[in-house]
Amino acid sequence: MSRKSRVSMAVIRRLPKYHRYLNELLNRDIKRISSKELSEIIGFTASQIRQDLNNFGGFGQQGYGYNVEELYNEIGKILGLDRGYNTIIIGAGNLGQALANYSNFEKFGFRCKAMFDVNPKLIGLKIRDIEIKDMDTLEEFLSETQIDIGIICTNKESAQLIADRLTSCGVTAIWNFAPVDLKVPDDVIVENVHLIESLLTLTYLYKEREEEES
């Protein structure tokens, strides 16, 4: 069982969306915005937005609305973006390489320090400046380099063992792409990206629409 938050996950999952939309407003040089305008852009009700933000002390002023830059920075801080994170990627197949190549992550302060794989054909290669290391050297690497987030991009058969190895070396946050629910110590954070589950949500809606039409 991984770590549970004191704020509801539904609220937490909306925060990155606020952050993204506020960033777009900033890029368009918009300085302030009412909760009503923000609600029209982002697609949540104004009351939802106020409630969400009240979890973190509340922002904005009656009659003025929100200062865009201030709110963007505050939400960034709430999301933990006022610091950087060292990451490693386990599994240097296509997905791992896609993530290593995704330079957008760096803008948010994520620094990928190494990738690991068991495939001799991949070991020693570099994706951008990130070296693919031998999986056997994982523990040695983790004893020398402080890593905040382990990103698991392996098959489901390997994922649990890798999670065990990461957590026993002190990695306390895992971004997991393997289609399995990892068992980790209580205080470890696991965030899953289950691609098949996302795709099956889509087919559910597809099927439901067909049934309504027929």
Next chain:
Amino acid sequence: MSRKSRVSMAVIRRLPKYHRYLNELLNRDIKRISSKELSEIIGFTASQIRQDLNNFGGFGQQGYGYNVEELYNEIGKILGLDRGYNTIIIGAGNLGQALANYSNFEKFGFRCKAMFDVNPKLIGLKIRDIEIKDMDTLEEFLSETQIDIGIICTNKESAQLIADRLTSCGVTAIWNFAPVDLKVPDDVIVENVHLIESLLTLTYLYKEREEEES
């Protein structure tokens, strides 16, 4: 605004998880299971499981529990897995290639018919047996081949235009990996995988844990 379901999205998003766990039980040759046992394995309460399944007519018998194979098949049908889906991938970069290489999708009935890209170095290449075609030929391809799901793996700048092109050619379901909320006609289904939003959920929990510890 894309299509809204009559069943709550929270319920729908749990269905693929039931499907996955039931598949594991089947593979372990387990024929029947009580809602209590299922709840221990899957991590939802037994009452949650009963409530979820009651949305679709209810399954299982008092005193017997669930027939694993029957429930697996029923949930598969509810998820629309009793048919196949033709897909195309737009954007043949690392992520698009990772998805094209992910043979797991085929087991669920997804057939990737083609990939599309604007990069001349990629056009004409094949990922497994899937050809990367010139983006300019998208409309021609769609007029000849019935495609159920368009998978968008481009940058955010291109994603909306591609969604417009897909929907105007009759593609009514989009699996979107670009970090943008697409505007589509009311009846089109959009399922997003917003990787950055997932990662920022993780950093939120990281930050919250640090604050509690300090």
